[in-house]
Amino acid sequence: MAGFVLHAREPEAARLLERLTVPAGTLAPQGTEWVLRWGTEAADPPGVWTLNPRDAVRRCLDISARERLLRLGGIKTEASHGKMPGARRGVYPWEYWIPVFHLETLAIYERKNTQPLIQRGTGEQAGAYRRLAPGERGFHARRAAREAVKAAYALGLDFALVGVAATVDGHTIVREIRPCPKLNAELAVLYADAIDRFAEEREREREEAADRSLLLGADPEFLLLRPDGKVANAAKFLEKQGGVGCDAVVQSGHRLIHPLVELRPEPAADPHRLAARIGRSMREADRLIPDRSLLWLAGSMPVPGVPLGGHVHLSGIPLTSRLLRVLDNYAALPLVMLESASGPKRRPRYGILGDFRRKGHGGFEYRSLPSWLESPGLAAGVLCLVYCLARHERELSWRPLAEEEMQRAFYTIDKEALRPAVARIWEEIRRTETYAACRKDLQALESRTLAGDDWEESRDVKPAWGLTAVPAAGVMHNRESPSEKTGASPPFVL
Incomplete structure (x- = not known):
């Protein structure tokens, strides 16, 4: 049996149950692939994808816990x-x-x-x-x-x-x-139809699994910093569209500026091929940006007020809450171990857990990760990790971030609190079939995340990519910009 609605004969569920085509009852049968819990206090079926798990419902009903979790996000x-x-x-x-x-x-x-x-x-x-x-x-x-x-x-x-x-x-x-809302007739129809659609989508997903082809894409960002510590305008060198373009940041007063360089390589079915295309995009950016005095900076927020993203695109695989939580727990959580003190400043406006955007091509963009353009090795490791998680989402069921203390440690980047969870995460990833094909890159990423050493956001990434470095003399990287002191917008050259 594919799916099942688990309930405890609550009166408020009666209107829903009479409209459902999905099997329902007070005990989930063996072999169920997913269970939707409606109000029941019964334990979650072990090893089964459960929608509205019991602990989540209990936290929601605890007003203090609910307030704390929402504030973290x-x-x-x-x-x-x-x-x-x-x-x-x-x-x-x-x-x-x-x-x-x-x-x-x-x-x-x-x-x-x-x-x-x-x-x-x-x-x-x-x-x-x-x-x-x-x-x-x-x-x-x-x-x-x-x-x-x-x-x-x-x-x-x-x-x-x-x-x-x-x-x-x-x-x-x-x-x-x-x-577990009380349902009037209209809400009962809305939820019953949604549950039936969900069941149909899961059935279609299972039938088409052998014919689907996973595609991986990305649009990581970096910024340009002048020798005097001011952020250069990427639009001076790049168009808004294209394989290497500029991206916008909204400042206070809704002022739109374009300080970011965004790489938009063609997607690939193999993470190593996508990593190679990102390398070509970096070389193309080097050709289009002739000013050799500029630092290229990656990371979370190398300059106050300018958050960077390392968004990853997935298509050929359905967007589900299960996949999104796998990406949070098995990608965003380990990678936070590399972030510096600027990481919490990027959040919660950018990079919260579960940050996604549906795309016109039918796939979606996972937006929680910071820019991982620090080096080719890190880029390849991140892409291999996301690819591995997408291939094995059903096997990766641990959810450390379901706990409030783990979420707090994530958002505050408490690496000591996170390290045991990260070690267990890598143990599970190593057991997947895809790990062997990406062993070199994933082992390197595992070592870095367990060490927990901050990436150096102030370091020019060009040398790591084999590009022309900025001469050491005359570079004044102002890490404490006026925005950090006064709350004003960071210094931009427009």
Whole structure:
């Protein structure tokens, strides 16, 4: 049997069960590939992919634990927003209830308020909220939907009913999360249809597994630093489009600048081939950027206010919450051992756990990793690691980041707390079939992550890639920019 909905005869589940085509009951049969838990306190079936695992539901129902986890992920809540200077708690011009299922929103229900203080309600009363058609979803609704998906994922949930509000001072806050919501007729249809679609997708995934071809892509970034410590404008040398282009950063006041160089090699079915293409892209960048006085910097945030990404693209494999959590636990977690003190400053705006974006080609982009362009060896190791994880997601079931203390250690880069988990992660990776094909690169990456030595973000990466180095004399790398001292935007040459 492929899938099963596990419940405990809760009255609120009755409407859902009468509409489901997926088998359901109070005890999951042997051989089930995935289980969706709806409200039951029964233990999770061992070795089975479980949606809304019991511990995640319990954490969500513990308001203090929920607040702490959401805060770690950079998600504003009613409690955290109320502590912000000038915040007007309880003043919500827009309120939303958003049913979330498996990384997607099923609908958006909006209520616009004209009263200055909003009376709390269940959010499920007929007429209290209006369901928005896709064309009616404005800025606040779209942002509320994104925050709802992020909040559910941050708590380890796969589905929930999420209450969100937009405040008068422009913030989007999560007010409530219900992992086992009471269902009216409309919500029951939404969730039943979503569960049935999920079951169909898993069945199709199983049938097409032999014919699928995994493709790996990437668009890692680096920045250009002048000898006087100012960030150079990459748009001076590069177009926005193309295999080597410039990318934007939004500064305060919504000012758009283009300080980043982004490599966009063609994807490949083999991580070593993709690594070779990245090497060619670096050589092409060297040709297009003739100023030899510039430092090329990679890492998390080598200059305050300029976060860098090492996004990896995957296609030919379905995006699932299981795959996303495998990437978090088996890629983002080990790689944080290489990050320097700038890593926590990049987060939570960039690089949070589970950061993804669907792409037009049918695949997705995993966005949690910083720029790994420090060296060809590191780049090859990261690409081999992601490739290995994508090939073996079903075998890699440990979730250390499900624990609050591990998430805190990740976001604060507490390497001593993380090291035992990283060692176990590598033990599991070594047991995969793909490890042998990537042994050299993965062994080198394992050694570096277990050592936990910071990468040197201030070091020019060009020599490591066999490119022309900056002469040592006359380079003044200002690590403490005005932005770090005063909160102003970092120094750019436009």
